[in-house]
Amino acid sequence: MVVILLGYMTSGKSTIGKVLAQKLDYVFLDLDTYIEKREAMNVANIFKTKGEIYFRKLESIYLQEIISSYQNTVLALGGGTPCYANNMEVILKLKKVTSIYLKVSLHELVDRLEKEKHQRPLVSHLKTKNEILEFVGKHLFERSNYYNQANLVIDTDDKSVDEIIEDIIIQL
Ligand code: S3P
8 A cells, every 4th residue: 555645835744654654664755855866956956946847747757656666655745746737636546545635724834834934945935924824825725625635634733643643544
């Protein structure tokens, strides 16, 4: 099985993914890190030098590569991965893939992004908390259509990592 974690930036995909992989005795992969290794360039630099459209192509290519060649793996996507090309269709079509949306409230995301915006090219230019709120509010609304198609939706607000993992394992 391949367990795919999806959700907005700072929703905890990588943090939860690492622990979940350990519990299941699976391999853990993070799509951004995988792209960075294969392209020998970090995501912020890919955005800066090649542009977002190029990055979205890489995301689709490497997503396909991973889900067709890996077994017993937990894969954390980038926040935008489910929302481009036919990535969500590809994810939902394969029987061996279980997709999980880690749902976080808008206000919690804004608090987290205020602290962690620097490594993220889509939000690093936003200056005030209000600008972040306005941007993320619209963006999350657009993206939720894709995220909500996941096989499982886990509400993560006010839960510890262990509680989230327990919720996931019960439902897998
Ligand atoms: C993006 C999220 C990032 C990374 C890129 C674009 C997005 O991943 O893929 O900066 O479009 O939401 P994280 O969700 O791991 O921050």
